[in-house]
Amino acid sequence: MTIRKGSSYGIRRSGDSDIPEASTDAELARIISSATDHGVHQPLIRVTGGDMFRTLGGHPSLGDGTSDDLALPIDVAYATLDDGEEHLFVSHLVARRRWWSGRFVAVMNAEWLGDLDLGVRSHPGDGLLDITDGRLAVRERITARRRARTGSHVPHPALRTSRAAFFHTTFDPPLAIHLDGVRHGKVSSLSIRLETDFALVVL
Structure with a gap:
């Protein structure tokens, strides 16, 4: 679902607190790499900090995001x-x-x-x-x-x-x-x- 100009971005999904969490870019990369090594397709990770977090509009005041989360596909x-x-x-x-x-x-x-x-x-x-x-x-x-x-x-x-x-x-x-x-x-x-x-x- 590569983003196109004028198109919506993200997949609406119900909240799930039982997912891995990354507070830095390096940690996010390690979690994704480990998940794919174990055969997980398109792993889901909560991101709470780092440059990816900021790029996607993240802010510390967003809260815990436990309901109606928008899952955002990212390239690696x-x-x-x-x-x-x-x-x-x-x-x-x-x-x-x-x-x-x-x-x-x-x-x-x-x-x-x-x-x-x-x-x-x-x-x-x-x-x-x-x-x-x-x-x-x-x-x-x-x-x-x-x-x-x-x-x-x-x-x-x-x-x-x-x-x-x-x-x-x-x-x-x-x-x-x-x-x-x-x-x-x-x-x-x-x-x-x-x-x-x-x-x-x-x-």
């Missing part, structure tokens, strides 16, 4: 790293050095990366990832970070942006990979594929 992505294994992530993958110096790649399934609005067009149910690949000088990084806090992005000749369900690149020298905010070491090769409507979340 798999990243193949140098170890040859696929690693599931739900909100974002970032390849970078400290302070974002030199080349960096940001792959966004959610809109937010902490307090940075890096995926202005991104929606976790639209079947596409927002990808930014490039490098910025120190002054440009400061300006970009300030703009990213408000989502007021402007095109930059040093940044390549695209929207796709598949992505592959290489790094020389290798870059550190961060999946949903968790560092996974340095890699020289990266491949990403998106799986649509892979899980259901309630807020």
Whole structure:
């Protein structure tokens, strides 16, 4: 049920308090990965925090959501790293050095990366990832970070942006990979594929 412009989003369902709960993006990814490893199709998870929660309109004042929950289908992505294994992530993958110096790649399934609005067009149910690949000088990084806090992005000749369900690149020298905010070491090769409507979340 990939979301389309002007269409409704979500599946109305009766509340169910007996479902796993995730308060961070990394925790949400672990729960989904574990469920699918055990053969669960489109696992249902309650999300109470993280960048996916914020992207979907979540707010701490929403309450416990124990009745008439709206289940929202979300896409997830798999990243193949140098170890040859696929690693599931739900909100974002970032390849970078400290302070974002030199080349960096940001792959966004959610809109937010902490307090940075890096995926202005991104929606976790639209079947596409927002990808930014490039490098910025120190002054440009400061300006970009300030703009990213408000989502007021402007095109930059040093940044390549695209929207796709598949992505592959290489790094020389290798870059550190961060999946949903968790560092996974340095890699020289990266491949990403998106799986649509892979899980259901309630807020």
